Every structure is written in structure tokens, then in C-alpha cells.
Amino acid sequence: MLAEQRRLEVLRAIVEEFVQTREPIGSKAIAQRHGLGVSSATIRNDMALLEEAGLIAQPHTSAGRVPTDLGYRAFVDQLSEVKPLSGAERNAIKLFLDSAVDLDDVVHRAGRLLAQITGQVAIVQYPSLRKSTVRHLELVPLHSTRLLLVVITDTGRVEQRNVEIKPSELAAGALRVSESDGLPQDHVAREHEEALSRIKLSLNEAVTGRPYSELLAQLETLIFSVQEADRMLLRRIADAIAAILAEENDDRIVLAGTANLARHGVSNLRPVLEALEEQVILLKLLSEMADDSAGVSVRIGHETQNSGLYETSVVRAAYGSGDQPLGAIGSLGPTGMDYSGTIASVRAVARYLTRILSN
Template sequence: MGLDDRKLEVLRAIVEDYVATQEPVGSKALVERHALGVSSATVRNDMAVLEEEGYIRQPHTSAGRVPTDRGYRLFVDRLSRVKPLSPAERRAIERFLVGAVDLDDVVHRAVRLLAQLTRQVAVVQYPSLTRSSVRHLELVPVSTTRLLLVMITDTGRVEQRVVELPGPVEIDEITELRRTLNATLVGVKLVDTPPLVQGLVERAEPQGKATMSTLVSVLLETLVERHEERLALAGTSNLARMGPLDLTTGALRPILEALEEEVILLKLFDEVKSGAARVRIGDENEVVDLRATSVVSTGYGPGATVVGGMGIVGPTRMDYPGTIATVRAVARYVGEMLGH
């Protein structure tokens, strides 16, 4: 790489100033604002080297310089100092999330909180059904020939379906069906349930086979095989804060269109891990339409188990240390809530 400590400090100062002011940074301003301990001429020379190496560039005819994607990457990997959240920020996150009444509420509070704290576009993936296990199955009689089947997963997702039975069923039979379903499926990953569910019909008593068969078909069709993923999005209006300097690779419209595609958004959470933030800057994004942005993402879930992802999409000119700290903190709190 060949950059000495002083040039790295100059790069750090350029990134921090540009993020703070949104204006190209000149050598004179750097000397005035930062204790670099060298003259303007030396800083100008260092900036020339940084520009030659591709870490900063000169936009238009401005005298100042702005970081490139490569400069931001070096800043994130080597120069950014971990920015711990203040006690007030931690309390705000806890207070905002602690009143949530169910999983939907947790996800919607988390996505709004992320958008507010980072002033970027926030995306939260609901706990993935493919990563979930059955926590409980409930059968609620609606009439003598109709049941409400409710499945609760260990990640807090609740799925429910109405089951039209082939004939009237007594309360005792419903109790026994409920016991059999829970004894067979509780604690099993949803992806592993199909053979067990199919086996329930074979083991059913002759007089209960028709009822069990109907129940099993509903389970297989609508619960086990239904793996569509859900996402919550907030803060798209924050994209309006992206200045023209950040959009050198295109306009705002393709970014907005990309954010409307669930398949694209789910890609943001490929390979996320719990407790670690993944930062993709500019051209590092697989999705072409997001190459004018940076994406900070992480996994969340109870303990070390990852059940979903969350993150933000924003301009490459962002407060990386603060954004990374916020995304990780919100993910940690949501994971703890799911654990309870």
C-alpha cells in the first residue's frame, strides 16, 4: 500500500471533514482544523500522493478533494475509530423497543429507529421461516367443522390458517390432535418438518384419518412450504439528502427502484453474521443500481443464532463509525428481545 502514518492521518481528516461538511476539503482547511503538525505545502504533497493512489479525487474544478470508494474502504478497514453509543442513545434504543407487543411491532419499531438514528434508508428482514423452528401449534375451534390452526415459531412469527374439516369434530378429538401435533413438531426446524407431518396421517387412528389428512395438507401447503421472506423498509425520503457528488454513477431513480425489489433487498443480507457489521461501499455492491451507495448490514437473533438481517442503505459519504455502532446496537437489542 505504501502509505505512511501521516498520509493515513490526512486521509482520515479528509473523510471526517467531508462527511461533516459535505464540501470538498482543501489543504488549508485541513491544517486549520486538524493538529497534523505539518505545513499546508506538506499536506498538499500528501494529498497529491493520495490522489495518485486513487484514495481521493478532485470533483469538477473545485480546489478541494473528496474521498473515493477506495478511500472510504481504507478508512473503514484501518482508520475509523469505534464510536461507542452514549448512555442516552442506548437508553433511547431500549425504551423505543421495549414497549413492542409482538414480532410485527418489534420489526416496525426497529426499522423506524434505525432510519431515525442513522438518517439513512433502513431495512429489516423478518425472522426467516427457513431458519425458524416450531415453538407451539394451537388448534382453536371456530365451529364443529372448522378450526383455526395457529403456528408460533421460536423467532416469534405467527402464521394462522382456517381449516375446513370433512365432518364435525368433538373437543376431545381437537385436544388429542393438538397434543399429537406439538409432540411431533415442537423444536423441529420448519425445513425438516415435511416428512414428520406426512407421517402423522399414517399413524392416525382409522376414525381420525380424514381429519388428520385435512390438517396435514393445510400444514404442508400453507405453513411448511410457504417460505416467502418479508421485509420492512423506512426512511426512503432520507435519500434526498444524497448530494450530486455522491451520485457520480447515476441518478436517484434506479436506487429507489432497486429498493422496491424484495429480491434485491434480501441480497443485502447474504452471509450476515451476528455481532459483526458488513460494509459494502459503492462498486463493492453486487446490485448495479446500488453502486452509488454504501450498505451497512448485520445479522440478528437470540444469542449467536442468526434468524434475519438488518441494515441501512445510504450515500458513500456517511458517518461509518456511528452508523456501524448504531446498526450493531439495534440488532443486539432485537436479538435479546427475541431470546426472551
């Protein structure tokens, strides 16, 4: 075994031992447990070089060594195998997520499941509305002057807005004939219903299958292509969708398993908990991690660039098919986490989320 390769094996041994025991590891223990085929004296020399390179550290005199953030990074970068999930674990994920009843249930179940599998904090970002496509649009009369606009996306998100209509606009056929025109009330109601049906049909033909981000432009085109009598209501519907988009942001996440932090020896929980409360911090981190890798990405300790998270690491994967993922899911735990197992778990849950939302 080449000296450089052996030192990486020594580093791997230190990381794996520390993850399991939370105790510094010495050269004698490595020689006895990891079968590197060299003496403890040789391992001590390798450890000295690893320490000089900043990959391991000695907590105090006469103690063994523990990995540093750089050491964990080197370990993760050298991971050639990711611990596979068992068949039972995969089936449990499938059954648990398949039984969800709606999008909110899917997201919350994914968080609880990942937290349970990893024993860490799960972070699940809701599917981005702007990256979703419209599956169906519905107009529901609530009152003589009010409609409920319901937009359903391909990911199962449901957005609703009330659309207020002036009484003068509610007319027979064109939504502009008032009761003073002498038409029977039932005739007005029937014409009103027919007009809504006509507008709803036009809307669905125009927007179904379109990305949510393109709705406003598509509606503008539609408004000028329909009969003049329908334009006022379409304008109000367009305004309602604009309001949805104005309020919509991707700053909606679910956290699960926060209590798990107390079980993993994080020495100072307060700054971590404060960072978790600031969801914008987590969302910024998840967004930045998207640039790290096309698959699963890992930020370790100081790499998070947030002082509250210096004792933690985050493993993140995107979910959703295509070039623009719908959202991200991640696991946050101590820097001494089981990286191989966490990567496998995050990847598996992300894949199941993709499958469920695509169906």
C-alpha cells in the same frame, strides 16, 4: 509518524471533513484542523499519492479532494474505534423496542428507530420462518367442516391456515361416524371435541421446540404412529403446514426513512428509489453481505453491484442468537455517511432485536 501512516491519517481527515461538510477539502485546511505535525506542502504530496492510488479524487480544477469508493473502503477497513452510543441513546432504544406489542410492531419500531438515529434508510428483514422453532400449535373449530390451524414460533410469528374437513370425516371418536349412525348430536360434538384435543396434544408433543423446517418430516412420523382414525385429519394439517412453507419466503422486509435520502445530497434519487422498491435486490444484497463478516459488514458504492445503489453504502448486521441468525437489519445512506456512527447504531439495534426475540 511514518509516511504511510500519515497518508492514512490524511485520508481519514478528508473522509471526516467531507462527511461533515459535503465540500472538497484542501491541504491547508487539513494542516490547520487535524494537527498532523507536517506542512501543507507535505500534505499536498500525500494527497497526490492518495489520488494516484485512486483513494481520493479532484472534482474539478483548483478544487480540494473528495474520497472515492476505494477511499471509503480503506477508511472503513482502518476503523479502529466505532463511535459508542450514549447512555441516553441506548436507553431510548431499549424503551422503544420493549414497549412493542407483537412481532410486526417490533420490526416496524426497529426500522423507525434506526432511521431516526442514523438519518438514513433503515432496512429490517423479518425473522425467517424456516429458521424459527415452534412454540405452540393450536386447532380452533370454526365450523362443522373447518378448523383454524395456528402455529406460533419462538420469534412471535403467527401463521394461520384454514383446514377443510369433509363431513364424512367428522365422526364420533374417530371423526368418521356420521349423523346417520343415530348418535345424539351432542354426543357427536363431544366426541369430536375430544378427538381434536387428543390430536392437538399429539401435535404439540411432536413439534414443540422443533425447527419449522423439520415440521413436515416430524408430522410424517407422527401420522404413522397414531391410531388410524386420526390420520386423515393429521394429513390435512400436514398439508396446511406444507402450504405455509411453500408460500413462505424470506422476501419480507420493512423500509423506514426513505425520505432521508433527499437530505444527504444523493445526486440522482430515482435509481436509488427504484432499487429500494425492488425488495429482491435488497434481500439479495443483505444475503451476500452475510458472507463478508461475522459481525457488522459494509458495502460501499460499486461494491453493492447494483447500478441503482452506486451512490450509496449499506451497513448490515444479523440478529438472532446461534449459528443461524433469524434475519438482518441494515442502514442505507450516501457513500459519504458517518460510518462509525452508523456501524454503532446498526449493531446496537440488532443486539436489542436479538434480546427481545430470544425472550
